[in-house]
Amino acid sequence: MHLYNYDPAPNPQRLVYFMKLKGLELPTTQIDLGALEQLKPEYQAINASGTVPCLVIDSGEQLTEVIAICQYLELLHPDTPLMGATALEKAQVLEWDHKIFTTLLSAVADMLRNGNPAFEGRALPGPLNLAQIPALVERGQVRIQHCWDVLNTALEGKDFLVGNSVTLADIDLYVAMNFAGWVRERVPETASNLLAFRDRVKALLD
Numbered sequence: 001m002h003l004y005n006y007d008p009a010p011n012p013q014r015l016v017y018f019m020k021l022k023g024l025e026l027p028t029t030q031i032d033l034g035a036l037e038q039l040k041p042e043y044q045a046i047n048a049s050g051t052v053p054c055l056v057i058d059s060g061e062q063l064t065e066v067i068a069i070c071q072y073l074e075l076l077h078p079d080t081p082l083m084g085a086t087a088l089e090k091a092q093v094l095e096w097d098h099k100i101f102t103t104l105l106s107a108v109a110d111m112l113r114n115g116n117p118a119f120e121g122r123a124l125p126g127p128l129n130l131a132q133i134p135a136l137v138e139r140g141q142v143r144i145q146h147c148w149d150v151l152n153t154a155l156e157g158k159d160f161l162v163g164n165s166v167t168l169a170d171i172d173l174y175v176a177m178n179f180a181g182w183v184r185e186r187v188p189e190t191a192s193n194l195l196a197f198r199d200r201v202k203a204l205l206d
């Protein structure tokens with residue numbers, strides 16, 4: 001197995017933390033997104049979508065979505081389950097993973113990629129050279145504020161999003177909260193459950 005990743009970027013970070021909690025290490029090549037190595041033909045021959053992470057398994061097949069890579073590693077290494085223990089917990093981890101990806105993480109990405117000149121002509125990851133849409137910056141801000149409310153309520157009386165121990169859902173939320181800092185969107189002081197959650201998960205992950 002070989003992993004292509006870029007540890008500082010948010011989606012790769014979800015996987016880095018997942019593997020850290022599992023105690024897993026894989027041979028890894030860093031694809032430097034800052035140097036646009038993901039756009040080079042050498043990497044596109046490995047992963048045509050030009051995104052990281054990408055896990056190439058021994059058969060030569062690839063997995064290019066964090067959720068699929070985590071699921072694969074969870075099944076191969078079921079000790080220290082990070083994707084739920086019961087049928088309901090497993091479904092809840094997927095539910096939160098999808099929700100966080102499509103709401104908070106996507107809103108932060110919209111703000112970053114549509115507002116920062118570094119992403120001109122590359123407003124979405126991948127091979128399409130799409131123009132920025134400045135209105136998505138303001139929309140992203142509104143979406144993020146809404147997410148803080150929803151997540152703060154979801155964490156009322158709970159240490160973790162699902163069950164009684166840390167899961168991929170918590171990793172996703174922690175990474176997305178830090179990613180929001182990239183666009184200077186801070187969790188409001190009133191969102192006390194969310195702030196306590198961040199400290200709790202940070203102590204486990206960092």
Ligand SMILES: N[C@@H](CCC(=O)N[C@@H](CS)C(=O)NCC(=O)O)C(=O)O
Nearest residue numbers: 009010011051052064065066125126
């Ligand atoms: N669907 C992918 C998303 C991966 C993704 O968007 N990765 C970003 C880094 S956070 C990327 O590769 N960006 C490349 C680019 O901006 O060209 C997943 O969940 O793994």
